[in-house]
Amino acid sequence: MPEDKKVDIVGRGNVEGANLFRDWFAELGEAAKNDQGAAYVFVMGSMAEILKVFDFPLVLPEITSLQTAVRRVADEYLTVAEDYGYSPDICGYVKADIGIHLRNREHPMGKIPKPALTVLTNACNTYVKWAEIWERMYNIPVFVLDVPATRQAGKQFQLGSADFTRDCKYVEAQIRELIALCEKVSGKKFDIDRLRETMAYANDMNIGWKRVLELNKSRPSLFNALTDGTVYLGVSNNFRGTKEGSQYFKNLVEEMEYKAAHGIGTQTDEKYRLAFVGVPCYPIFRRFNEMFAEWGGAFVHSTYLHFASGGANMGFEYDVSRPIESLAEGTLISVREAMDNMFHQDRVLIEMVKDYELDGVIYHPIKSCRTVSTGLADGRRAMMAATDTPSLFIESDMMDKRVVSEAQMKNRADAFFEGLASRRLTAAKTA
Amino acid sequence: MALRLFEKWQDQSLDGVIAECRELVEDADFPTVQRWREAGGKVLGHFQVYFPEEIAHAAGMLPFKMRGAPVECMHADSHFGSYLCSIIKTSLELVLSKQVELDMFVTHPICDAARNLAAVWGRNFDYPCQILYLPQNANSAASATYLRDEYARVQADIETITGKKVTEEALKNSLSVFNENRSLLRQLYEFKRKQPWLISVYETYLLMNVGGLIMREEHNEILKAVIPLIETRSIKRHDKIRVVFEGGFCEQPPLDLIRTISQSCYVVDDDLLIGLRWILEDVSLEGDPLFNLAEAYLEKSSYSPVQHDSRKPKEKMLLQRIADSGAEAAIITAAKMCEPGLEEQVAYTKALDEKGIPYFVSEFEESMTSFDHMEIQLETFTENILFS
Numbered sequence: 001m002p003e004d005k006k007v008d009i010v011g012r013g014n015v016e017g018a019n020l021f022r023d024w025f026a027e028l029g030e031a032a033k034n035d036q037g038a039a040y041v042f043v044m045g046s047m048a049e050i051l052k053v054f055d056f057p058l059v060l061p062e063i064t065s066l067q068t069a070v071r072r073v074a075d076e077y078l079t080v081a082e083d084y085g086y087s088p089d090i091c092g093y094v095k096a097d098i099g100i101h102l103r104n105r106e107h108p109m110g111k112i113p114k115p116a117l118t119v120l121t122n123a124c125n126t127y128v129k130w131a132e133i134w135e136r137m138y139n140i141p142v143f144v145l146d147v148p149a150t151r152q153a154g155k156q157f158q159l160g161s162a163d164f165t166r167d168c169k170y171v172e173a174q175i176r177e178l179i180a181l182c183e184k185v186s187g188k189k190f191d192i193d194r195l196r197e198t199m200a201y202a203n204d205m206n207i208g209w210k211r212v213l214e215l216n217k218s219r220p221s222l223f224n225a226l227t228d229g230t231v232y233l234g235v236s237n238n239f240r241g242t243k244e245g246s247q248y249f250k251n252l253v254e255e256m257e258y259k260a261a262h263g264i265g266t267q268t269d270e271k272y273r274l275a276f277v278g279v280p281c282y283p284i285f286r287r288f289n290e291m292f293a294e295w296g297g298a299f300v301h302s303t304y305l306h307f308a309s310g311g312a313n314m315g316f317e318y319d320v321s322r323p324i325e326s327l328a329e330g331t332l333i334s335v336r337e338a339m340d341n342m343f344h345q346d347r348v349l350i351e352m353v354k355d356y357e358l359d360g361v362i363y364h365p366i367k368s369c370r371t372v373s374t375g376l377a378d379g380r381r382a383m384m385a386a387t388d389t390p391s392l393f394i395e396s397d398m399m400d401k402r403v404v405s406e407a408q409m410k411n412r413a414d415a416f417f418e419g420l421a422s423r424r425l426t427a428a429k430t431a
Numbered sequence: 432m433a434l435r436l437f438e439k440w441q442d443q444s445l446d447g448v449i450a451e452c453r454e455l456v457e458d459a460d461f462p463t464v465q466r467w468r469e470a471g472g473k474v475l476g477h478f479q480v481y482f483p484e485e486i487a488h489a490a491g492m493l494p495f496k497m498r499g500a501p502v503e504c505m506h507a508d509s510h511f512g513s514y515l516c517s518i519i520k521t522s523l524e525l526v527l528s529k530q531v532e533l534d535m536f537v538t539h540p541i542c543d544a545a546r547n548l549a550a551v552w553g554r555n556f557d558y559p560c561q562i563l564y565l566p567q568n569a570n571s572a573a574s575a576t577y578l579r580d581e582y583a584r585v586q587a588d589i590e591t592i593t594g595k596k597v598t599e600e601a602l603k604n605s606l607s608v609f610n611e612n613r614s615l616l617r618q619l620y621e622f623k624r625k626q627p628w629l630i631s632v633y634e635t636y637l638l639m640n641v642g643g644l645i646m647r648e649e650h651n652e653i654l655k656a657v658i659p660l661i662e663t664r665s666i667k668r669h670d671k672i673r674v675v676f677e678g679g680f681c682e683q684p685p686l687d688l689i690r691t692i693s694q695s696c697y698v699v700d701d702d703l704l705i706g707l708r709w710i711l712e713d714v715s716l717e718g719d720p721l722f723n724l725a726e727a728y729l730e731k732s733s734y735s736p737v738q739h740d741s742r743k744p745k746e747k748m749l750l751q752r753i754a755d756s757g758a759e760a761a762i763i764t765a766a767k768m769c770e771p772g773l774e775e776q777v778a779y780t781k782a783l784d785e786k787g788i789p790y791f792v793s794e795f796e797e798s799m800t801s802f803d804h805m806e807i808q809l810e811t812f813t814e815n816i817l818f819s
Contacts, residue, residue: 085780087765087773089514094774122567125543128739129774135744136778144739146568148581152561153553166580173573343550367514370770371543374519378510378551395512 010264013223013252017231020248021109024238029110031057037116037185040134044310045121045145045335048240049202049318049327050178053194054186057113060237061130062308064107065096069282069399071108078400091126092368092399094133101137117141117185119178121335123149123310124371143181145174147332149339153347156336159329172328179324196320198241199327203317206334208249209236210315213305215256217356219273220265221300222256226276227289228266229305236309271296272420275352277303277345277379278364278372281409283401291410292362295417301356303341303348307372311337342372346379346386353387360420361391366398390423392416434470436463436493436645440653445660448653452637455644457686459500461531463644467493468532473592476531478522478538478545479681480737481706482563483582483724485714488647489597489605490589492534496643496706497522498683501798502530510551516768517797518682519544523551534592536560537585540567541681541737542771559588569729569740578725586721602720610713612647615654617708622661624699624756628668630661632676632698633690642707671697672813674791675753677779678764678772679703680735684795691802692762695809700756702735709733736775745775746782753788760789760816762809767796789816 031038039056041047048058068074074092077099082088084102086095105112115134120127122144131142148167150156157163179190212232216222223229232252239245259265274297281288292299306313311334319326341348349361363380365373380391394412397403439451455463464474475487476495484494499518506527507520525531535558538548552560563585566574586597616639622630638657642650674696678684683704692698712731715723734740734748753761763779765772776792783790791812793805 085777087776089768090770090773122540125540125546125737126770128567129736129771132739132745132778133774136746142739142741144568144570146564146566146571146574146577148564148577149562151549151564151584152559153550163584166577170571170573170577174568174571177571343547346554365512365514369543370515371546373512374515374544374547375551377512378554381510382554395514
């Protein structure tokens with residue numbers, strides 16, 4: 001392989017991801033300038049496939065909020081929302097977003113357009129409360145796409161069963177109602193061929209995302225699931241159902257296959273393979289990763305890459321010959337998968353430990369997100385009982401640096417790795 | 432009704448009945464549930480806010496309304512992180528400590544924390560632990576049919592536990608019992624609205640609360656016995672302000688907090704244990720009982736921060752509740768760490784500001800034991816209104 005190809009391909013996903021993010025903000029800025037209303041959506045079930053048919057710019061407030069934390073200005077927005085009356089004990093994403101709106105939608109990366117409507121699933125209850133805030137601020141329609149998920153651990157309704165069909169019919173009926181709402185809000189007629197097109201692009205992205213995640217079983221791992229993975233995830237959400245998103249994931253698969261074939265790993269000298277569970281610590285995003293990388297800890301996977309992709313990790317392929325029915329099936333299966341990765345994360349991790357040859361699991365429950373965090377301590381007990389895999393449990397937040405104690409986290413991480421090293425030594429002696 | 436679970440109230444004065452109710456509500460060993468199990472009965476524990484108890488009742492199970500308890504979390508603490516409301520932890524504590532034993536557990540997608548409970552419970556107990564997916568899209572034309580089928584699914588799971596089919600006749604009988612129960616509770620609340628000096632929020636709360644601990648026929652007997660006693664009660668009207676209490680839809684405030692409020696104000700309406708009063712009218716006994724029950728949940732129901740329905744903006748519903756009850760002010764509370772409650776507080780207070788309605792904001796936790804500070808604040812609040 002010529003050296004210049006290596007230069008072109010290795011790290012391309014991060015470069016192209018950053019470029020696409022700039023494009024996304026440019027599009028939002030343009031929409032804001034033209035006073036065009038956007039569709040406000042969320043990462044777990046964005047319904048981009050439908051919304052793109054109507055040419056709505058998509059605002060993903062989870063992403064715009066987390067960017068304020070990564071850029072270390074979240075506290076300014078949180079304070080605005082708290083001064084307005086919101087409690088310190090609610091979701092930091094919500095508060096940062098309220099802060100953005102109370103500042104006339106000025107964001108560190110550009111101006112955000114006002115909402116024309118909001119579409120959300122029930123994957124997170126706070127989505128609903130959040131949407132109600134915009135409903136009051138802007139008097140816009142709120143569409144809750146209700147996706148019934150797994151009722152009981154290990155008892156998912158299977159495609160083709162009567163129970164699945166029943167749930168699917170409910171989702172399909174709502175999708176048809178959503179289309180009618182979009183027609184009303186946008187003033188445009190629904191075009192089913194454009195839906196086929198967005199679904200085909202989404203298929204490429206789903207297939208690509210699944211493949212990229214599978215490729216990280218390589219030793220050494222090909223990308224850092226916490227840092228690089230978050231960039232890929234951002235593209236997966238922001239560009240879902242688009243030509244750019246489709247091409248990005250084709251390129252990303254090519255990059256990862258190239259790296260796998262040539263044994264090219266990440267910049268971490270991989271001694272311990274780790275999974276991350278929860279939502280990243282965005283206020284100290286890079287530093288958090290360094291606490292693990294310094295010890296040779298490489299994040300090879302995370303439940304975040306499953307649930308925050310809206311279950312795209314399933315690689316669901318729509319049947320575009322019957323688009324609406326298939327969109328309902330795919331939405332039900334994928335959003336359910338996202339929820340399973342939060343509520344039944346123990347089952348996911350037990351498989352992950354085996355498939356990705358994990359040495360440890362890092363749990364990061366956060367104050368802001370009870371959807372993800374409530375079951376982690378209990379799930380950890382189950383995971384450890386089933387796999388005897390060491391784990392670390394550190395609480396902080398995804399937005400609020402007042403709750404992030406870096407020194408304490410580092411102490412815990414250091415102790416965890418000392419334990420891992422000792423465990424490995426003992427195992428070597430007894431082997 | 433073969434088995435009586437709660438007999439101490441019988442042949443008592445109104446004050447005596449209320450005292451017995453308090454004793455029962457405060458007993459974290461839940462003796463009525465124990466009694467039911469000792470007699471061979473099965474228990475379905477359902478988490479807040481609303482569960483179609485009629486289905487469990489028709490199957491001969493005791494529907495037990497899980498509402499936490501002011502207990503120390505000796506077992507449950509290691510199963511949860513830090514930033515959670517108390518009711519999530521104490522409800523698990525009750526079952527881990529075996530103070531309550533269940534045959535089935537059902538939670539609902541009411542909030543981010545509660546929807547985790549089916550998985551948490553399921554990892555710790557062998558009996559069925561599940562979510563009843565109450566529709567989050569109350570405005571879809573498909574919701575009522577979906578919910579009817581979801582109820583049928585739960586019914587089938589219940590039948591597996593009891594080992595017998597629930598007949599349509601049994602369901603209709605249960606609808607009738609619960610219709611009567613809700614009607615009696617409406618009468619109780621009517622007293623609060625029209626003659627709040629006759630019965631305080633603390634007393635109505637206790638009388639209502641026991642309904643979640645016993646079979647409804649028995650609860651109906653209690654209510655039918657006490658309503659005439661309230662009517663004939665001789666209590667002088669005091670110079671207290673009329674308020675609506677909001678924030679008791681899930682985690683319950685300590686009894687003494689409710690009593691403290693009742694000493695300063697006439698609470699003329701509230702959302703305490705709203706699930707017991709969620710359905711506002713009789714459920715029809717004609718046609719498919721499960722569909723009727725599902726439709727009533729969506730179409731004949733109250734409001735709470737945990738249900739989105741574009742026809743029922745919460746702040747407008749609160750203003751309506753205040754207007755309907757003739758209240759002069761509102762007490763807007765939320766349980767600590769309760770995301771929906773805390774978020775709704777902002778919408779409520781902004782709407783009250785806009786209408787110029789005075790309000791008192793607070794947070795509570797079920798294990799609180801000191802109310803002196805709140806009492807002083809509340810007295811100041813009420814005096815400001817009385818003497819303004």
